[in-house]
Amino acid sequence: MPMFLNPPKSRIILALDTPDRSKSIEIMDQCHDVVDAIKVNYPLVLQEGLFFIKELKEAYGLPIIADFKIADAPVTNNRIVRMAKSCGVSAVMVHGFIGADAVMEIMEVAGDDLGVFIVTELTHPGGLEYTRPHSMQFAEMAAYLGCYGIQAPGTRPDQIRVLRESIGPDMKIIACGIGAQGGVLQEAIEAGADFGIVGRAIYEAHDPKQAAIRIARGRHEDKPVIQGVHVVRYCAETVSYTLRLEPVDEMRELLKQFIAYCKIHRIGLRLNTDDGILLRKDRSIMHLYSNGSCLLSNMPSVEKGEAFGRNWLEEIRSDMQTNL
Numbered sequence: 606m607p608m609f610l611n612p613p614k615s616r617i618i619l620a621l622d623t624p625d626r627s628k629s630i631e632i633m634d635q636c637h638d639v640v641d642a643i644k645v646n647y648p649l650v651l652q653e654g655l656f657f658i659k660e661l662k663e664a665y666g667l668p669i670i671a672d673f674k675i676a677d678a679p680v681t682n683n684r685i686v687r688m689a690k691s692c693g694v695s696a697v698m699v700h701g702f703i704g705a706d707a708v709m710e711i712m713e714v715a716g717d718d719l720g721v722f723i724v725t726e727l728t729h730p731g732g733l734e735y736t737r738p739h740s741m742q743f744a745e746m747a748a749y750l751g752c753y754g755i756q757a758p759g760t761r762p763d764q765i766r767v768l769r770e771s772i773g774p775d776m777k778i779i780a781c782g783i784g785a786q787g788g789v790l791q792e793a794i795e796a797g798a799d800f801g802i803v804g805r806a807i808y809e810a811h812d813p814k815q816a817a818i819r820i821a822r823g824r825h826e827d828k829p830v831i832q833g834v835h836v837v838r839y840c841a842e843t844v845s846y847t848l849r850l851e852p853v854d855e856m857r858e859l860l861k862q863f864i865a866y867c868k869i870h871r872i873g874l875r876l877n878t879d880d881g882i883l884l885r886k887d888r889s890i891m892h893l894y895s896n897g898s899c900l901l902s903n904m905p906s907v908e909k910g911e912a913f914g915r916n917w918l919e920e921i922r923s924d925m926q927t928n929l
């Protein structure tokens with residue numbers, strides 16, 4: 606099979622979800638020698654047109670993945686793939702749920718020019734509702750049909766491990782959700798991914814190139830926040846915190862009450878038994894792990910994140926005292 610992506614260096618695929626051409630070029634000028642590939646998605650392409658992909662290709666020479674999450678009738682899918690091909694992308698993302706016949710047609714159109722990545726499981730909490738139950742089947746179908754690789758949830762290393770075991774060592778796994786959504790590049794790679802997809806944690810960073818370098822090196826800092834809660838892993842640029850909670854039992858009790866509180870007050874909340882994700886009312890996400898640690902992500906800015914990190918325990922307590 607042809608190589609559609611270069612051998613990994615930083616292992617970062619930059620999700621270039623920048624608002625327009627000028628911001629994209631500003632970010633690419635800074636980051637092109639740090640990242641291994643670029644992923645473009647609808648918002649940028651709808652804004653700037655397909656031709657902009659060609660321009661990125663010519664300017665930076667990096668492989669480009671067109672994340673069009675193709676999922677239509679075969680006649681339409683095939684046209685989209687032809688258009689992607691015409692502007693020099695190296696690979697396309699295709700939803701697994703369209704079924705083997707439609708994927709086979711896409712692979713035929715892609716030929717030796719384009720790699721096909723099958724989307725297996727979406728990273729947001731709702732991804733556990735409908736894509737998780739089928740993610741293994743999508744991966745197995747991708748392996749059976751000889752696709753170039755699969756997308757996997759970088760926020761759930763255990764699931765990457767299971768998918769890697771299922772497809773074997775040869776296919777590529779690209780893991781999205783690294784950084785802003787709480788995924789950690791090194792954890793995804795250790796679990797079997799080849800590359801991590803990183804967007805906001807780079808293009809929204811104060812210094813995008815340094816952010817990319819830091820993510821590639823896996824640099825994390827210890828930073829105590831409040832008594833009883835310590836940040837055991839902190840990435841300023843990815844705006845995510847892994848907290849160790851002490852004492853764990855008291856926290857568990859508090860969280861139980863918090864969940865009850867959210868239910869009573871109909872606050873948007875998802876609780877999944879496998880990795881325990883809470884979607885908080887401010888739309889940040891709290892991942893709870895059985896060892897008592899939790900990870901907060903999706904915070905809109907470092908400043909807000911820090912304030913939230915310091916105060917969240919108190920916030921929950923006072924919310925409950927006022928409202929229960």
Ligand code: 3DU
Pocket residue numbers: 620622646672726727728729732756781782783784785786802803804805806
């Ligand atoms: O969360 P970030 O800003 O790092 O961007 C992630 C990119 O990966 C973005 O283009 C999004 O559409 C894509 N993606 C996911 O985040 C999650 C998925 O399950 C599939 C794709």
